[in-house]
Amino acid sequence: MVKESKAQKDTIHRVMEEYKDGDLERGQGGGKVKSRKQAIAIALNEAGASKYNSPSQNREKLKRTKSREAKTEKSRAELYAEAKKRNIEGRSKMSKEELARALA
Template sequence: MAIALHEAGAARDETPAKNRRNLRRTKAREAAMGESRAALYAEAKRRGIPGRSRMTKEELAQALRRH
């Protein structure tokens, strides 16, 4: 799969340094926003909130506040 993407040109702009920088930025943004979507989803699953698999992080947080 990676070879096919590379040959198609999809991976030409990706570098390990750029990937690390993007990951660092994403982790910082998640830390600033509070819990991750995975943690919110797990709590919604524990509480049995319907439709949780299609909810965004914000929708999950809102649904958890309501229940």
């Protein structure tokens, strides 16, 4: 078994959570993913841990995924505004990660 980096494990975890929530979609408007095997293949591909790609292709895929994730990440102010709308207790003392966890 190949050792995975923390970034790869985090990406795989995120993709599998999307699958569990029913939010994982196939490429370019292909619809929702229904198969667990397909979700695993997508997760490994996005994480750059696929055995079917070369190491350079895997590095490039992980780099692309991480840059895409960074663009979609909400700021603390946006998370705080959403927590305020939902009336979450103790929101003013929460860090960005704690706010994200409370909203999830």
